[in-house]
Amino acid sequence: MLYFAHEFHRALLTPVTAWTKALADSLANPANPLASVPGVSSLSAGYDLTHRLGKTYEKPEFDLQHIDRDGRRVPIVEQTILEKPFCRLLRFKRYADDVVTIEQMKQEPVVLLCAPLSGHHATLLRETARTLLQDHKVYITDWTDARMVPAGAGSFDLDDYIAYLQAFIRHIGASNLHVIAVCQPTVPVLAAISLMASRGEATPRSMTLMGGPVDARRSPTAVNSLATKHSLAWFENNLIHRVPAGYPGGGRKVYPGFLQHMGFVAMNPDRHMQSHYDYYLNLVRGDEESAESHRRFYDEYNAVLDMSAEYYLQTIQTVFQEFRLAQGTWTVRGEPVLPQAISTTALMTVEGELDNISGDGQTRAAHDLCTGISAHDRRHFTAEKCGHYGIFSGKRWHSVVCPQVRSFILAHHGAAQNTDFEEALVA
Structure with a gap:
């Protein structure tokens, strides 16, 4: 009602x-x-x-039409690379017509920018993507409003989320990929790469986890306190509602x-x-x-989306109530999540000094879990005088955080192996 x-x-x-x-x-x-x-x-x-x-307020457009690079205007074309019921994998492809720019862009790192599924649309990371496009090939996860997904498409939970991320990584190619997770996806990204490492699959060259609840027990914020104050049944009874008729997802249970x-x-x-x-x-x-x-x-x-009830409730229980990743008790479809299995993916964590959503140490906790990664391949950065949104947007993102992320990626980036003829013309 x-x-x-x-x-x-x-x-x-x-x-x-x-x-x-x-x-x-x-x-x-x-x-x-x-x-x-x-x-x-x-x-x-x-x-x-x-x-x-x-x-x-409807979902805004990314509106990334061009970037200015070394005095040249480089056009951007938004492409849908993969489309699943609850998410699209987008690429912002850069075009150039001069040999020097083409050769430079061909050698630049490939980044998968994992946008949060926590209420806002992926366009919240528009500025993040725009900055990264200066010297990276950028893909992004564009999550779909659950009320727009027909009920016939089935359910979607945190396990499905992880499976989506793995499918995207495999499609792009892990061997030359750098993954950046902002806020909520830090946990499923770490789980996805852990599972791939445990299976012996190729994993990305690096992962950068920014402002997320890897261990929500540390420096709990108001967000964390709400999750621990109430039972899972309380969340289900008070926050889960059915999408009204008139939407493609009419009848679907969601967190509005x-x-x-x-x-x-x-x-x-x-x-x-x-x-x-x-x-x-x-x-x-x-x-x-x-x-x-x-x-x-x-x-x-003010532009927000509905989340699948199964995904929302599983996230509350797994991440904010039982802390399964941090405690080593998480299994995904029968497979244990073992961050210590990761050995060939470098790890960077980023936190904001004034973050009131993911408290101090919650993201940095990933280093305690990823013991298989050498100290040389791990880095942590705390952005001073920076709140939650400041670590991925605004002046501090541009002048303080992004240069740190860029240098970390470059330090773990090898020469790209481009076999696609199209890559000779665009990047």
């Missing part, structure tokens, strides 16, 4: 938000004589803010994105209130640059 009530409320708000948007645009239009009347800018700003607070979004906002309500108030003041003052920055952030932050 909660999901139905949410949809009903959203339907009621749609005409209101459309009306407030029209009023805001009309009153802010310089061609409108009322625009110069004292006080109208405040009225227009109020309507605009009301529109943004009530509107529905709107509930996750409420949780995100509840962690820092004062900061969000202040941000919206500042947006209103910027509109009144005519500071369009600051207002547009606010829109870009919240267009992404």
Whole structure:
């Protein structure tokens, strides 16, 4: 009933938000004589803010059309490489028409950027991907909103998630691949590579785990406390709902994105209130640059997706309640997860000093588990004055974190073995 009530409320708000948007645009239009009347800018700003607070936020586009490299504009084409019911493997392919750039890009590392499946869309890592594209070939996991997956496609749990990652790694080719996991996927990525190593399969050259709950017992945050405070039955009874009719996944049990979004906002309500108030003041003052920055952030932050109930509940139990990876008790479809089996994949962990989602030491714990990796092939980096989102976006990602990740990947990168004729023209 909660999901139905949410949809009903959203339907009621749609005409209101459309009306407030029209009023805001009309009153802010310089061609409108009322625009110069004292006080109208405040009225227009109020309507605009009301529109943004009530509107529905759809999944944004990656919109990675080009990068600027050594004074040249390099076009980017988004390609779907593999498509599974709950995820697409995308590649941002770079094109060039000069021999020097082509030869440089051919030799650059291949990166699989594993986006989190924790409420936001993979486009949250748009800026991460854009920066990496300067000197890497970039693939990304683009998770599908569970309400858009037909019920006939079956269920999806954490074990399936791991199987997806392994399929993607095999398809790209592990021998020249570097995997970067941001937040939630640090755990399944480590599990996927552990299982591949135990089977004797080729594993990626390196894995970089950033701000994730490898061992959620360390420096527990509000996120961790919520998981341990309630039983699994509580989560199932209170947070799991069926997708209403009208969506492809109608009837599917999910953890709704709107509930996750409420949780995100509840962690820092004062900061969000202040941000919206500042947006209103910027509109009144005519500071369009600051207002547009606010829109870009919240267009992404407010766009959320539903997660399969099986996946969500299994993650809560495995990662945040029973700590199976950290305690060495995790099995995936009958196979034990043994991080100590990894020996040929270098490991880097990244944490933010001010991270209030994955606490201090939670990601660094991977080093205690991956005892088969030599000390020479392991590195940890803590970004000072950096919060959770700052380790993969914003100024500190560009100036502090990314250079560290780049140097680590290059240190463990060999000459690429390109056999595909297409690779001679594009990268």
